[in-house]
Amino acid sequence: xxxxxxxxxxxxxxxxxxxxxxxxxxxxxxxxxxxxxxxxxxxxxxxxxxxxxxxxxxxxxxxxxxxxxxxxxxxxxxxxxxxxxxxxxxxxxxxxxxxxxxxxxxxxxxxxxxxxxxxxxxxxxxxxxxxxxxxxxxxxxxxxxxxxxxxxxxxxxxxxxxxxxxxxxxxxxxxxxxxxxxxxxxxxxxxxxxxxxxxxxxxxxxxxxxxxxxxxxxxxxxxx
Numbered sequence: 001x002x003x004x005x006x007x008x009x010x011x012x013x014x015x016x017x018x019x020x021x022x023x024x025x026x027x028x029x030x031x032x033x034x035x036x037x038x039x040x041x042x043x044x045x046x047x048x049x050x051x052x053x054x055x056x057x058x059x060x061x062x063x064x065x066x067x068x069x070x071x072x073x074x075x076x077x078x079x080x081x082x083x084x085x086x087x088x089x090x091x092x093x094x095x096x097x098x099x100x101x102x103x104x105x106x107x108x109x110x111x112x113x114x115x116x117x118x119x120x121x122x123x124x125x126x127x128x129x130x131x132x133x134x135x136x137x138x139x140x141x142x143x144x145x146x147x148x149x150x151x152x153x154x155x156x157x158x159x160x161x162x163x164x165x166x167x168x169x170x171x172x173x174x175x176x177x178x179x180x181x182x183x184x185x186x187x188x189x190x191x192x193x194x195x196x197x198x199x200x201x202x203x204x205x206x207x208x209x210x211x212x213x214x215x216x217x218x219x220x221x222x223x224x
Contacts, residue, residue, distance in 0.1 A: 037126055052067060107153075153175070161216035
């Protein structure tokens with residue numbers, strides 16, 4: 001498979017038509033080998049227009065089924081963050097590190113948070129091999145964020161949440177932005193939240209479906 005051609009077709013067929021106009025994002029997606037950020041048996045699907053399941057067992061040590069976010073939604077979410085070169089960014093649910101690799105081309109430094117040790121090890125190795133020197137991969141519960149290096153100018157949540165990620169809101173700097181997919185399935189909305197004067201408010205920016213992240217499900221309602 002010609003991966004260089006596949007990257008070009010992904011950008012021209014999926015990313016540009018979705019109103020992603022930031023040249024830095026387009027350049028990063030044309031340059032980064034997305035096929036390196038998936039298990040070898042999935043390399044042929046790396047550029048498909050879909051969330052790519054990282055099924056338990058395909059990566060040594062992965063303990064639960066997770067997914068690599070589809071490139072279209074990922075690009076649109078990153079563009080909505082309006083990242084500046086001096087920004088500090090947090091990538092929540094980094095899986096194999098592809099989103100963090102794009103962020104490192106835009107921000108000053110990036111913290112990539114992943115709770116699965118197998119995925120974190122894979123991301124750390126692949127990011128290093130791709131020359132992403134301003135990314136640190138850390139392991140911990142996704143819902144907790146990474147307060148040790150807060151506050152963040154931009155937080156990317158790589159998946160869906162059914163509850164407000166309030167612990168992540170508390171890690172935003174003044175003027176900081178957080179983007180996630182609110183809601184599950186066809187009702188999902190990519191939403192940008194902004195912190196200003198101690199208040200965090202959000203607005204939906206486009207319809208999006210994404211896999212639900214661990215810990216972000218709505219608690220079951222009490223039934224009589």
